[in-house]
Structures are given as structure tokens and as C-alpha cells.
Amino acid sequence: MTCLVEMSNISKSFGGSKAVDGVSLKLMPGTVHALMGENGAGKSTLMKILAGVHQPDSGEIFREGRKAGFETPREALEAGISTVFQELSLLANLTIAENMFLGREPVTAFGTVDRARMRRETRKALAALGLELNPDILVSELSIAERQFVEIAHGIKADASVFILDEPTAALNAADVEVMNAQIRRLRDEGKAIVYISHRMDEIFGICDTVTVLKDGKLVATRPLSGMTPDSLIALMVGRELQDLFPARGKASTETVLDLEDFRIDPGSTPLSLHVNKGEIVALAGLEGQGQQQLLRSLAGLYPASTGTASIKGKTLPLPAPKASGIRQLQARKVGFVPEDRKEEGLFLGLSIAHNIAVGLSSVHGELSIAHDYRKAIAETMASMNIKASGPSAPVGTLSGGNQQKVLLGRYLAAGLDLLLIEEPTRGVDIGAKAEIYKLLRSFADEGGAVLVLSRETIELIGLCDRIYVVHGKAIVAELPAETATEHQILNAALSA
Secondary structure, eight states: OOSSSSEEEEEEEETTTTEEEEEEEEEEEEEEEEEEEOOSHHHHHHHHHHSSSSSOEEEEEETEEEEEESHHHHHHHHHHHEEEOSSSOOOTTTTHHHHHHHHOOOOOOTBBBOHHHHHHHHHHHTTTOOOOOEEEEEEESHOOOOOOOHHHHHHHTTTTEEEEESTTTTOOOHHHHHHHHHHHHHHHHHOOOEEEEOHHHHHHHOOOSSEEEEEETTEEEEGGGGGOHHHHHHHHHHOOGGGGSSSSOOOOSSEEEEEEEEEETTTTOOOTTEETTTOOEEEEETTSSSSHHHHHHHHHHSSOOOOOEEEETTEEEOOOOTTTTTHHHHHHHHOOOOOOEEEIIIOOOOOOHHHHHHHHHEEEEESSSSSOHHHHHHHHHHHHHHSSSSSSBBGGSSSSHHHHHHHHHHHHHHOOOOOEEETTTTTTOOOHHHHHHHHHHHHHHHOOOOEEEEEEHHHHHHHHOOOEEEETHHHHHHEEETTOOOOHHHHHHHHHO
16 A cells, blocks of 8 residues: 655754654555644644645655655645644635635636635535535634634645644534544545544544654654553653543532522523532533533623522622623632633733733732732743743743643633633643643642633543533533542433433
């Protein structure tokens, strides 16, 4: 069987730092090849070399046995290598169709842009992914999941033989992931080679055949996944087992921080009650789209809760929370809301780390209070959270996903809050950064804070939390101690409802 792509002894340095050090990789037809490693391991650099974004300092690339080299991404695409990077590259002020054909617009016999053909082919490419979006919609009007699908449709439309998918499902729900996986399997069955970069173990073992692990820019191993387990794969990546990623559980107080009574997410939903105590991390688990996110966001004014009572440390929180000032209302009660989409809703990507953290420090003071010097607090936050950057003035947009997430959490941890409401605490971050975030959240709880968290990764909720509320149909259907809970129990509770 002819190897579609072989990268032989590839090395690449930036300044004095070696990002990729003598790495070799073979991509065979009809396979899905997982590429794994912590942030900074060299995965993205290696793939950007294959995609023509970077040029290697040394080493060779072979395309179906012939030596090749790609000076630009266009050259790589023309050679049949299509890439969907984690950082979405769509232009928000253009339509879906204009993005799909950007730089290669078809023309009519009269020399004008053939917009009818663009719409027709865009609609066909989207339909292959089960999407019925209007090709004339501006990308700025799409959800993050829809944008991700448009990116992938663009790659599939290129009819390449090698596809590089960098965190393709990070923003997708369970149903969308299944649509995505069906497309990946279709490409595999057509004899394509797919490089799949993800931090989600269930996806890696569910869709991939082979795994290559990188660490500190070097090749650790390439192995068939059939002979591996999540524990053995994590051990290859970070040198410790899955259970070692989670810190020991603390001892919760009997003092209630958050209390919801007869709370209805929607007028027709069943009333629910829950509480989160000081020193406790509590999970909202269940199947995708059952009301976990609406429940959390209703406290911040981002979703209009119907009825019920919410109190923070004994003081009633007016409901429904106002959309324009719900976040401020929470901040005044020493509550932080950490959204799932850190780039669109959480961080100011063009501003520095210092500015992003200072936003949280400033929020605990009145609007007319005297300005404070936060340099010491910012430096201490960066050190305690192990934020890897050149300094506090580094733009947040230049950081890795894991470091961006730590900056977002650091904004609230530095502010001395009592309660954190968190969506997807480790979305799109590597195993090593996950372990650091788990430790930070547990330290926050051990110091008297309280956390209410939701996540699509059930194993994360079991390992991190103290108690788990299972949500189904916008109601709580079960409460389980996390220490003895299993994925089967949680799924059974959600389905039985």
C-alpha cells in the first residue's frame, strides 16, 4: 500500500526554541491517525509544515513516494492536503459562500463572479454535513458550532486525499459530533488519510486507528490504538495515569453559598432545587441540551428563567436576572461566570494578559472607586496558575488554548470571589493543562470557594466534583456522590428519566 504522505526527520525552530525535533510520520490511505501531546508538544507546528504554513529547517516530505515541499498553503491544497485548524479562519464579514470560494471565485462567460454557482456548490457541501444553512448568511451570524462545520465543509469540498482536522469537535454538541464522525468515516472509507488532533479520549478511541504521541517537540511513539487504553495513552503523553490527574477531594462546609428553590428554567418545565456549599464543587451532568447551560446562564441574565428563588449566601438574587446587567449583579455578590466560548464571550484577545486579569479585579470595586495598581496581583496570579507567556503584556490571543483558559479563570480566582459558575472548564485544552485547571479549582474550593460546573466530559465531572446533579428535560432527575458515581449510573439516570 502506497503511503500518501511521509514526513521524515522533520525539525523546526523558532528563535532559540526547537518546536519540532527530528519527527517522522507516515499517513496511510483509509486510516484516521490521531496526533496527540500536550500544548507545546509540536503537533500544530508539524501540521503547519505539512500544510505549507511553515517551512522545515531540516527533514523531507514525500507525497506518494515523491519528494515534495509546500511553500504556501495553496500549494499544499493543490497537492491534495486540506487543513482545518483549531483557530477558525473564516472572515466574519463575508457570507458562507464567499468564504468557501475565497481566492478562487468561479467566473461566468462574461468574466463576472458566478455567484449562482458559488451558492449551489456551497449548499451541496453543507448538505453533505447535514446542514441546511443559507449560503448568503454572514459568518458573523452563525453559532460557533455552525462556523466549525463551515470550516470542515470547506476542507471536504476541496476533494483532498489528506485531511488535517485540528480539534474539529471542540465546539460541537453530541449530535453534531456524530454527524462529524460519520463524515470522517466516509472519508476514511473512500481511501483518504485523516490526521485527527483532539484532547477527547472517547473520540480518539472511537474514530482513530493509529496514534502518534509528541512531547517537547520529539516523537514519543506511534502505535495502533487497538492495543492501548486511555490510561496507557495518557501515561505516554504526560507520564501519569488518568486517576492521577484529579486532586484529592476536600471537605465541604454546611454553609450554603448557592441555593435554588422551585426553580423553573422554562414555564412548562418541572421545578428544581439544588444547593452548593462552601468548599464544594458540584456538577450539572446529563445528555447534551437538557437544560444544564440554560440553568447556569439564567443566573447571569443570559437566559430568562421562568420562576423560582435563587439566593447567594442567604441574599435573594432577583429573577429573571436582567440581560444587560446580570453579570454585574453576580459580580456584586462575589460570583464569577466563566463561559464555554472563551474567545467570543470571555477574553479580550487583543488585550494583554494583565488587562484581562485586571477586568476581574476591577469588577469587585464600585464604578467610581479610585483606580488600583494590580501589577503585584497579576504577577502572583500568573505565577500561581503557571501561565506560560513572555510576560503580563503578552496579548492573550497569542497564547495556547490551555493558557487562555487559565487567564480566564485567573480573572475570577484573583478577585477573591465566593462562587464560580463554569461552563466546560477544560474545553480544547491538553491533558497537562487540564490537570493544572483541576488543581486550581480544587484549591479555590479548599480555600472556602464554591463551584457549580457543567461539562460534556462525564469522566471529568466524576473525577473533579463532590456531588453530581443529573439534568434531564430541564429538571434534576438524580443526585449522586461523585466519589462513587460511574458513567453508567449517570447515563442510566439521564435515560431513565
